[in-house]
Amino acid sequence: LTSKPTSAQKRCCRFTSGEWFTPGVLRICLKLFNMVVFIDYNASDLFLRSTVSTHLSDFSVSSVSTNHICAACAVLKRGLMMLCPDGTVWRWWRRLFTKQTTNKQTHMQVLLAKLKADHKFYAVKVLQKKVILKKKEQKNIMAERNVLLKSLKHPFLVRLHYSFQTAEKLYFVLDYVNGGELFFHLQRERCFSEPRARFYAAEVASAIGYLHSLNIVYRDLKPENLLLDCQGHVVLTDFGLCKEGVEPEGTTSTFCGTPEYLAPEVLRKEPYDRTVDWWCLGAVLYEMIYSLPPFYSRDVGEMYDGILHKPLPLPPGKSDAVCSLLVGLLQKDQHRRLGAIADFLEIKNHTFFSPINWDDLYHKRITPPYNPNVKGPADTQHIDPEFTREMVPNSVSRTPEFNASTSSNNAFNGFSFVGSEDSFL
Incomplete structure (x- = not known):
């Protein structure tokens, strides 16, 4: 379409022949082959720009650019369009x-x-x-x-x-x-009923258990990373802090996570294992039930002191089953924490989850307790x-x-x- 290829074009393994096509021929090539194209033109050449746009209108190309693009090396932004x-x-x-x-x-x-x-x-x-x-x-x-x-x-x-x-x-x-972040819905409603919290916790536990089966520790479970789909099912997202290759008996030691949900062993900068995710599940469940994470304080130092040393506060009015689960998940000793021996199986078999049919849950045959009305x-x-x-x-x-x-x-x-x-x- 224009002059000699630039050095950037020459470096592209998909641009080797040095051939240049007229817009009409290019349109035929696009019709016959699955191509990603590079189009170069002089910004002042309005006739060529109009001709190219006309010929390529069937291919959703609304404008052309002087920037190089090919299947091997890049994508191209065109205004609000992108290849x-x-x-x-x-x-x-x-x-x-x-x-x-x-x-x-x-x-x-x-x-x-x-x-x-x-x-x-x-x-x-x-x-x-x-x-x-x-x-x-x-x-x-x-x-x-x-x-x-x-x-x-x-x-x-x-x-x-x-x-x-x-x-x-x-x-x-x-x-x-x-359907929105779980955090968004918690902010609006302050807390959830036990049946609703149980449903979300079960779906989250299922996802965490699956990651553990792949030797992956999630490490950043919090309401902001839990989304609801259009039906109201939980979707776990944001895997930026995941650790791969952690065997059932293995540990890792990177200090990472979100302050309100950090496990005691992480704060102590000790090696930690998969049970760090079960602590986080306990913290999220606690927040769903009581509206704030356990040991929460605006003073981070005070909050860390609570996580490390203070007994778990359990205000009255909740069932024995959910309190038992919270005590098990928020056990400060990771070796005694619920999930330390049989991982997800221990969570799955806890009394709090006895109303859950796990096969139905996995296949989304259980109607979510809340519909986002998307x-x-x-x-x-x-x-x-x-x-x-x-x-x-x-x-x-x-x-x-x-x-x-x-x-x-x-x-x-x-x-x-x-x-x-x-x-x-």
């Missing part, structure tokens, strides 16, 4: 979440996106490489990607459909689960308006101040993934 490496076209819909680092730079954002090929909606988690590399968290990101791949076959774990990268950013394309696949009524009111960025693939290097790309080798059509949702 995935496998050739799929996305349209950014709405911002769902933004997380900033202490210097106010955007660390992570989640956008609602529509896949133009099938008109389905997905949540796209966007991470900046420069922040990840600066904080030396590339291993965590690759671990998150690996865990997402392993957890495809469980109904209460979010599903990864695609992962891909640009020179500046990483992308996870996940299920859009729009109005459609793009409904955002249960998403914090703080995020949905924000404008979708003009580009999610380019960060002007970031200069990509070969080392930054090599740090995430093997990141890209395209999933199958199998799904529980």
